Amino acid sequence: xxxxxxxxxxxxxxxxxxxxxxxxxxxxxxxxxxxxxxxxxxxxxxxxxxxxxxxxxxxxxxxxxxxxxxxxxxxxxxxxxxxxxxxxxxxxxxxxxxxxxxxxxxxxxxxxxxxxxxxxxxxxxxxxxxxxxxxxxxxxxxxxxxxx
Amino acid sequence: xxxxxxxxxxxxxxxxxxxxxxxxxxxxxxxxxxxxxxxxxxxxxxxxxxxxxxxxxxxxxxxxxxxxxxxxxxxxxxxxxxxxxxxxxxxxxxxxxxxxxxxxxxxxxxxxxxxxxxxxxxxxxxxxxxxxxxxxxxxxxxxxxxxxxxxxxxxxxxxxxxxxxxxxxxxxxxxxxxxxxxxxxxxx
Numbered sequence: 001x002x003x004x005x006x007x008x009x010x011x012x013x014x015x016x017x018x019x020x021x022x023x024x025x026x027x028x029x030x031x032x033x034x035x036x037x038x039x040x041x042x043x044x045x046x047x048x049x050x051x052x053x054x055x056x057x058x059x060x061x062x063x064x065x066x067x068x069x070x071x072x073x074x075x076x077x078x079x080x081x082x083x084x085x086x087x088x089x090x091x092x093x094x095x096x097x098x099x100x101x102x103x104x105x106x107x108x109x110x111x112x113x114x115x116x117x118x119x120x121x122x123x124x125x126x127x128x129x130x131x132x133x134x135x136x137x138x139x140x141x142x143x144x145x146x147x148x
Numbered sequence: 149x150x151x152x153x154x155x156x157x158x159x160x161x162x163x164x165x166x167x168x169x170x171x172x173x174x175x176x177x178x179x180x181x182x183x184x185x186x187x188x189x190x191x192x193x194x195x196x197x198x199x200x201x202x203x204x205x206x207x208x209x210x211x212x213x214x215x216x217x218x219x220x221x222x223x224x225x226x227x228x229x230x231x232x233x234x235x236x237x238x239x240x241x242x243x244x245x246x247x248x249x250x251x252x253x254x255x256x257x258x259x260x261x262x263x264x265x266x267x268x269x270x271x272x273x274x275x276x277x278x279x280x281x282x283x284x285x286x287x288x289x290x291x292x293x294x295x296x297x298x299x300x301x302x303x304x305x306x307x308x309x310x311x312x313x314x315x316x317x318x319x320x321x322x323x324x325x326x327x328x329x330x331x332x333x334x335x336x
Binding site: 017018019020021022023024025026028029030031032033034036040041043044046047048050051052054055056058059062 | 295325
């Protein structure tokens with residue numbers, strides 16, 4: 001007898017009926033699930049606390065990972081771009097001073113070397129020529145070419 | 149990003165249902181507790197940067213995957229696949245069963261005497277047994293849709309199947325339950 005009434009349900013009716021049935025059964029199932037054994041409740045509480053402590057550890061790791069970036073950027077990261085340019089210029093100034101200083105030292109050193117060589121040359125040229133020089137073939141050749 | 153309190157409240161609100169759902173699947177309370185704990189930890193470690201509103205769906209996905217991983221580890225996947233096989237032909241003649249059982253179930257709500265309370269407890273136990281006896285995919289679809297209150301698209305996403313399959317699984321689960329409950333005398 002019941003089978004004959006089946007065809008009276010249209011598709012939307014049937015979907016609605018199924019949904020009502022599903023929700024009703026699920027709510028009764030939920031009622032029973034709330035009364036779990038105390039040891040299971042305790043294990044679930046422990047699991048929850050473990051998860052929370054892991055979440056806190058994960059958060060700390062994220063904070064540690066982002067902190068060095070902020071520190072390395074220093075005031076420029078915190079106060080915006082105009083100060084950032086000044087900060088970059090300020091960082092480059094000691095390097096520029098170092099390069100200029102090295103160039104100055106090299107220049108003074110070169111001048112001192114040139115002066116020393118000139119002094120030796122002047123001393124040689126103003127000194128008397130030793131008699132042994134005339135026996136040297138290289139010196140004789142030199143005299144010949146300067147005369148020509 | 150979900151705060152500690154939001155995460156704690158969320159886990160508290162779903163832990164018992166998650167345990168029960170997993171226990172239905174693996175039929176072992178200790179294993180179910182381990183799976184739920186692993187899933188909670190995975191959610192807390194990997195998805196803590198997500199907003200609180202995304203946690204329910206993420207958790208259901210993680211729990212489903214963790215349950216499947218457990219089956220893989222147990223090397224009983226073939227048995228699971230066997231369980232996933234469909235119940236055939238239940239949907240055509242069950243509407244009247246559903247209506248009868250639904251009327252009967254709704255008649256159990258309200259003021260209760262002591263004997264009513266005992267009988268209600270028995271009804272709840274029968275329902276639990278019958279839900280546990282459903283084929284795995286039907287049970288998963290049924291619990292996600294009606295117990296976890298996910299919509300069809302979300303259920304399909306968690307189960308990794310089409311929305312049509314979800315509807316079919318749910319419909320078959322409802323008819324199978326109605327039939328089983330009627331057979332247990334939960335209908336006039």
